Amino acid sequence: MTDRRTAILEASARTIARRGVRGLRMDELAAEAGVSTALVYYHFKDRAGILRRTLEFITDRAGRYARGQHDTEGPTNPRELLELSLLLEFQDLPEVRENSTAWGELRASAIFEPELREELAEAGAAWIRQTTELLALAQPAATTAEVISSAERLTALREGLNARRLGGILRPEHARELMREAIEVEIAHLTTRR
Amino acid sequence: MTDRRTAILEASARTIARRGVRGLRMDELAAEAGVSTALVYYHFKDRAGILRRTLEFITDRAGRYARGQHDTEGPTNPRELLELSLLLEFQDLPEVRENSTAWGELRASAIFEPELREELAEAGAAWIRQTTELLALAQPAATTAEVISSAERLTALREGLNARRLGGILRPEHARELMREAIEVEIAHLTTRR
């Protein structure tokens, strides 16, 4: 593959997705990456360091992945782009699932690891921004404030549904369906308003 | 207070809310409860045991708390009861905050601790049931299927908003506002339908 550093980050995402943040062991991570534990420390200083960098890595990868989708599918209308972007996470592709599992784990653990919070807040804000833009395109008549509120609800719902799906108490198809309906409901709300 | 066993469970909820599941240390828990570590093991067998029982304890306490609210506020209409029940978690009372922080933590860790999943799924289902009932009362004309979907979205949104609030990237008042609007939007949706 690429350089060792990247290999370690990939291994970290994979391991976190499989065992959780609490279950991430430095030696296991090293083995997964095919390097020695010492090298992990050389590149990332300590455990907190890999966590921070892994969150960064996952965020970037999710962004790349989402952008890739948009390009492949060709130009479509805002409404369809919105669905595409909000439903992406619920696809049952291994890579997507790994990313969102790891993401969910890191998000949860950020509550008690202040170091991760800034990165996390930024990623969350970016999601809201992107959703707001697409919603505004889909429904130009609506107030900015209302569009933002809708975007906040949709992204928060997405995370809530994802948490349930990862917990195994909600099937992916059902999550997708609920998400799709929510988009419909919010757009209808923005339409009928005044 | 009551018996030691309960004291340990209370201490566990408190400690998980403060340090997270990952940060829960048997000796710290024991100290918090004012007992020896050995006693914790005597009552709960092992670490997984306290986690399981703490989840159970928190679920019960949340239920008691919610019911208490309803009684105190006196009989109101379904719509108001619905708001009350869905907004309860976002109040900034220490006890409520502790409960929902610990709950969020346990939910997140359940992904990797199958033992917790059953309990968790049941609690989630109970929330959906209760919300469905209140929604159906508030909007008797709607289809059962549609009401259930709305309830699923509202409860998932509640969890998503709560995760953000706990992560410190969403203020409680704003969470409440978004939740309140979501109820409005969903009820409007159920009304206009056919």
Add this chain to the structure above:
DNA sequence: GTCTATACAAGGATAGAC
């Protein structure tokens, strides 16, 4: 940059007395 070997701390769990 990368490895082998190892020090060292932390934390889960139990034995045995009261």
Add this chain to the structure above:
DNA sequence: GTCTATCCTTGTATAGAC
């Protein structure tokens, strides 16, 4: 039921050679 004392596994981190 409850405590004191302690064991011992597991896991983080570093020293030092290549």
